[in-house]
Amino acid sequence: MASLEIRALTKKFGDVTVLDHIGLVIQDGEFLVLVGPSGCGKSTLLNIIAGLESETCGEILIDGRAVNDVHPKDRDIAMVFQSYALYPNMTVRKNITFGLKVRNTPGPKIEEMLAAVSDLLKIGSLLDRKPAQLSGGQRQRVAMGRALVRDPSIFLFDEPLSNLDAKLRVEMRTEIKKLHHRLGTTIVYVTHDQTEAMNLATRIAVLHQGRIQQLGAPQHLYDHPDNLFVAGFIGSPAMNLLPGSLSSSDGGLYFRPGDGEDLIRVDHYPFREAPADGAPVVFGIRPECVTLPREVEGQARFEVELVAEAVETNGFDKHVAFAYGASELIGRLPAKAGLVAGQPMRVGFDLSGISIFDRRSERRL
């Protein structure tokens, strides 16, 4: 177990800056998920932590020790790859014990650790098979076993679940979560799937264009996205983002959608700094806050008549696309709500959890 600190890490491939002054402190026992769209540099960051790629500048510290020039094998880390990277020529047993053997661990110790890991992951019956004879989920387990058996101070996971089918992915996600609870090891986990990130992480770092957009607990990221990118990236379906402007009248502060006459009262919104009247903003509201008027509780509410353009049924609720001015608005309505596409209906906005962003800086106001 160890803490990991990254200081002002920059990585350039030629003229392209892939990582731009990344700073991160990961506490001992934390489960940090690096999430971002493909090409955001998250895998590069992981490879640099592992020592498989070299940084252009900046520092990496494991337990306070700078490891920039330390060979991967001496960093006391274990990595699980997206492709699992099992050694195809070796049996499961040899795959798992390879790392111990090359480190000259004594034989009885190896057997002991192998037994412990195969019990933990329930792969005892697979030990004499070759990777080609395993299913995707089994390979995944073996890949994790190979990382676990070395008892490293930090685990690095590089999109470990993205090659599994949907059902297995959910199962393995739970297993990884359990494993982290049991072992309490520091984990850095890379994924492009924000659901996975929300499910697993104790903290999430959202990466975009080589920068950390926001770092925080999953719920915090969901409720208080720092900028437009995070607002759009976290959550599925994504947050509704309506461009418009602020205006104060009748002693209240309202949001006026760009091309509409509606005035949505935003007095209650905890602005970080006093907004200017008429400031161009983006108004963000989660789909679950766009629903039937009777579902909305509390004072901060707003009602409007909209036309449902498309309805997707999920079983437990419905995703409905409304046209709202020039924008599209996704709402989550109860499964029982009777509605017909093309018909106008009353829709209620729950304004307690909205986010407002400056349209120019794209930052949260």
Place this chain on the structure above:
Amino acid sequence: MGNIMGTKSSLTWAVHISVVALVLLWLFPTVGLLVSSFRTSDQIATSGWWKAAFPSVQNLTLRTAAPDTQARQDGIYVIEGNLFGEAGETGEVEISVFGVSSREIDAFNAGDTAGLRKGGTITVQANGDYRMQNAEEFTGKRGQRVFVTAKAPPKFTLDNYRNVLLDPENSEGMAKAFFNTLTVTIPATIIPILVAAFAAYALAWMDFPGRALLIAAIVGLLVVPLQLALIPLLKVHNEIGIGKGYLGVWLAHTGFGLPLAIYLLRNYMVGLPRDIIENAKVDGATDFQIFMKIILPLSFPALASFAIFQFLWTWNDLLVALVFLIDATGETTVMTKQIVELLGTRGGNWEILATSAFVSISVPLAVFFMMQKYLVRGLLAGSVK
């Protein structure tokens, strides 16, 4: 869609026809060589190898037993026996016509009685049994010549192989050359693979300055004709004291084989998944351990395919052996050289030539058939992903 399907099926036919043509082109001389090597020179001279499996009609010149075996029965002198010796008594050979003069070899049918020029008569049966009788004593040292036209069953012999391989008296035999060729070929296959595998790993997976330049240089070396290097290399060998000999020919084959070996193996290794190697690094393996325990086992198809190439090429090589190996004593002659010699000295003895040739192609054939799956896999690997 119909168009595409149509094109495909006509192409498939073209492929099938070419395959059949190639197979025939390849099989015809090889099978011919194999069959000829089991035939006697007489058989080769009288009929083609494709008739070897059927009975053949031959004109033979045979002799009866010598006059000193004659016996006296009922006042006349008689010589009895079978023209074919032991073989004739099994009844496999069937004589249709015979004659006692070289001008009229088909004068009598089997079973007829012919008058002899020196007196007396001879009766020859279809199976070769004959009875010569005369009122006076037969004279002379040798038996009577009998010309027969006989239908002989197919007959194969191992004599050629015995002669070419096992006869220690035969200075033109292949046995010694066979082992000399092996002595050249095996090290000349193993050494370049060993060197090239290490080089290929370094060029594929180790970062060092000038790597791309080195790879470019190796690709460049691929197209250098080896004739260019023969004389300078021989001079070097002579100057550093290797001279002509096995060491020299091993080194030469190694040098000429290395660019292709490195190129093939590097292309294969570069195609191995990066994740596996990175994982091994994180697992704590050194480059040497990664190479020995992961890369080498995974590269087996490529290693095997290059081994086949190098083996066949060194096995069939004449030029390099002539320049770097074979000296005036002829002690180190290889099979290709031996066959060239045979063509000169035994050009008419097809059975010897066919046998020698088949001895020399037997090992490549065996290697090819045993390893062909690696050949295809190794060749495709790296190019198709």
